[in-house]
Amino acid sequence: MHTTKMKTNEKLIEQVQRLLEERSRKALDVAKREVLQEKMECKEINDAFEYYAENWNDVIHPGLLSIACEVAGGDIDKSVPIQVVMLLLTAAVDIHDDIIDESNTKYGKPTVFARFGKEIALLVGDALLMKALVLLHKLEAQFPTEKMDTIWNIIKSRFFEMGNAEALETSLKGNIDVSVEEYTRILKMKASTSEAHMRIGAIAGGGEQEIVDLLGDYGRTLGILIGIREDFIDVFEPDELQNRIRNECLPLPILYAFKNPQTKKIVLNYLSKRKISDKDAKKIVDIIFEEENVEIFRKRVNSMAEEAYNTLSNIPNKNLVSQLETLIKGVIEDL
Amino acid sequence: MNQTGRSQEEIVKQVRKLLEERGRKALEMTRKEALREEIECKEAREALKYFMTQYWHGLARPTLLSLCCEAVGGDPEATIPIAIPLSLISGGIDVHDDIIDQSETKRSRPTVLGKFGKDIALLAGDALLLKGLMLLNDVVEKEVSTEGAVIVLDIVKRMFFELGDAEALELRFRGHVNVAPEEYLNVVKKKAADVEALARISAILGGGSYEEIEKLGNYGRLLGMILTLRDDILDTTDHVETLHRIEKECLPLPIIYALQSDETRCELASMVCRQPLTKRDIEEIQENTAKSGGLQRTRKIINELAEEAYSVVRKIDGNRNLEAFIVASCIPYLEGEIKAEKAFWGLEAKKRSEMHAYN
Numbered sequence: 001m002h003t004t005k006m007k008t009n010e011k012l013i014e015q016v017q018r019l020l021e022e023r024s025r026k027a028l029d030v031a032k033r034e035v036l037q038e039k040m041e042c043k044e045i046n047d048a049f050e051y052y053a054e055n056w057n058d059v060i061h062p063g064l065l066s067i068a069c070e071v072a073g074g075d076i077d078k079s080v081p082i083q084v085v086m087l088l089l090t091a092a093v094d095i096h097d098d099i100i101d102e103s104n105t106k107y108g109k110p111t112v113f114a115r116f117g118k119e120i121a122l123l124v125g126d127a128l129l130m131k132a133l134v135l136l137h138k139l140e141a142q143f144p145t146e147k148m149d150t151i152w153n154i155i156k157s158r159f160f161e162m163g164n165a166e167a168l169e170t171s172l173k174g175n176i177d178v179s180v181e182e183y184t185r186i187l188k189m190k191a192s193t194s195e196a197h198m199r200i201g202a203i204a205g206g207g208e209q210e211i212v213d214l215l216g217d218y219g220r221t222l223g224i225l226i227g228i229r230e231d232f233i234d235v236f237e238p239d240e241l242q243n244r245i246r247n248e249c250l251p252l253p254i255l256y257a258f259k260n261p262q263t264k265k266i267v268l269n270y271l272s273k274r275k276i277s278d279k280d281a282k283k284i285v286d287i288i289f290e291e292e293n294v295e296i297f298r299k300r301v302n303s304m305a306e307e308a309y310n311t312l313s314n315i316p317n318k319n320l321v322s323q324l325e326t327l328i329k330g331v332i333e334d335l
Numbered sequence: 336m337n338q339t340g341r342s343q344e345e346i347v348k349q350v351r352k353l354l355e356e357r358g359r360k361a362l363e364m365t366r367k368e369a370l371r372e373e374i375e376c377k378e379a380r381e382a383l384k385y386f387m388t389q390y391w392h393g394l395a396r397p398t399l400l401s402l403c404c405e406a407v408g409g410d411p412e413a414t415i416p417i418a419i420p421l422s423l424i425s426g427g428i429d430v431h432d433d434i435i436d437q438s439e440t441k442r443s444r445p446t447v448l449g450k451f452g453k454d455i456a457l458l459a460g461d462a463l464l465l466k467g468l469m470l471l472n473d474v475v476e477k478e479v480s481t482e483g484a485v486i487v488l489d490i491v492k493r494m495f496f497e498l499g500d501a502e503a504l505e506l507r508f509r510g511h512v513n514v515a516p517e518e519y520l521n522v523v524k525k526k527a528a529d530v531e532a533l534a535r536i537s538a539i540l541g542g543g544s545y546e547e548i549e550k551l552g553n554y555g556r557l558l559g560m561i562l563t564l565r566d567d568i569l570d571t572t573d574h575v576e577t578l579h580r581i582e583k584e585c586l587p588l589p590i591i592y593a594l595q596s597d598e599t600r601c602e603l604a605s606m607v608c609r610q611p612l613t614k615r616d617i618e619e620i621q622e623n624t625a626k627s628g629g630l631q632r633t634r635k636i637i638n639e640l641a642e643e644a645y646s647v648v649r650k651i652d653g654n655r656n657l658e659a660f661i662v663a664s665c666i667p668y669l670e671g672e673i674k675a676e677k678a679f680w681g682l683e684a685k686k687r688s689e690m691h692a693y694n
Contacts, residue, residue: 041500100457119506129490134492167376167458
């Protein structure tokens, strides 16, 4: 998770981090090895692979898949190969996303796009996509045909949904009049990958359709909440905020605050500056979080979390329920 | 020289007929498949539609698949299902290549990048790749044996990585006037990986022996190189394309060769580095390239590759149409006259783009 200027409950964040790390370690190691074993003649591509592998710390996606597998009654070690495929796919989307958003840093480190340029980033993303789908084909032997078909279909539909969300977001770039509803819909669509991980984990674990759907719904909600959390964080980060104005949509809390025309006018004065200083960012934060509409939004976020907790009540393994609840708590705790 | 006793016009006619007969059905099915996905974003939807219905006229890929399969005694119709995902993958690579090369137009037509911008082009390319790779899995599962499926996917993967490597290596040449022809030809060879992959895959589908698969793979690699070098000659003789190659990509082989000449190197290098380049500058660069033998040397390479390709396909029984493909790819340059291009590639804008193999 990000280090933010928000008041964070360090203990809870650490707990979530540990939980996800334990469940992701193996898959991340294998995925890194897979990437590093591809040797190209072009040094820049090899360097970019190495750089990405060195800094690759996506514990969320493989972590989610692992929990879903266990909830469905599966052996988590057997889910490692599919975790690897999903890690590669998500990385490909992530790298391409950074090109679209022109994101220079992520989690405090330069992105592949920033370090190696648009062209190499595009090729690295393509290579990871290809690698992921070839590896997925190799899993045909691990799962029965019907299950495998379902997994392919989930990947196709959810990753197309993600692409659709990206395309819709692109068409709204720089538009300060985006409605809360429009942007919320995009966030929901973007949560399709979290849903995909939960569904695939549940299928890999041998879960019945009911549990697959339940975990899929949980994944979608969690994905939306993660998107919202990232939006909250961006309000606190002047550089990110600047990038959001130029290359993405404004974060959701700001869009909620813009429901009040007066607040919108004041905040836009700050946002239209060539460089948003730390002082400006602080002012923006103060104004946004005093806004009544943002308070209403916060309450909605909590209701979403409550709904997600409720869906988990049918899961018999209370230890796993507690882990799933912890993930949600970790995401919304300091919003 | 080959296809003895037949005129160029006859061979051109034969290849045009082949492209229609063997490639059209797969092309239409590819278009249908690509446009089947529901895409909510209007721009992305229009970009895919534009690419598939107006820009992309890829008859050559499915035709080559069909011919290579037939050459080893297989049923050419059996290649149609795999032609669809392979064409989609090639389309995705093509759209992404235009982002890398900053090609907003190609042969006077706007690319997806030129018409819809970088972001939509990137996403459209991703959609084609994802769709193509998913469909490829379905097809190999249904149409190919278990071992064959692994081999086909491995060929596609190697092809993909080799093309990526070629693109990345080419980036290093951008803005450089001192590129060694051997280095550039290494990239050209890598770029031919996709044509080799098509030839190999169709030979496997046709039940070809190990030797036949190797021969056809070799043929595909040579044909792919010829096509890239043919584009290099076109790029050196077309004002807009020459300018684009100098400003945004790496220099085409004729200019690289011309820069090797002691007589023209200094003058040509200073012209190429001029900013901004005027129409007159481009004309001078083109004249100097021709004068120093850059075009001639490139044609010679094409000629040598064609001879090698002939010698490879002659060892295959069903080779007649494969030979015609080589002739059709080389005609303008073996004859030494760009104007002769009209004999095959330049009949009219649309026809030309259709015949413009692997675009």
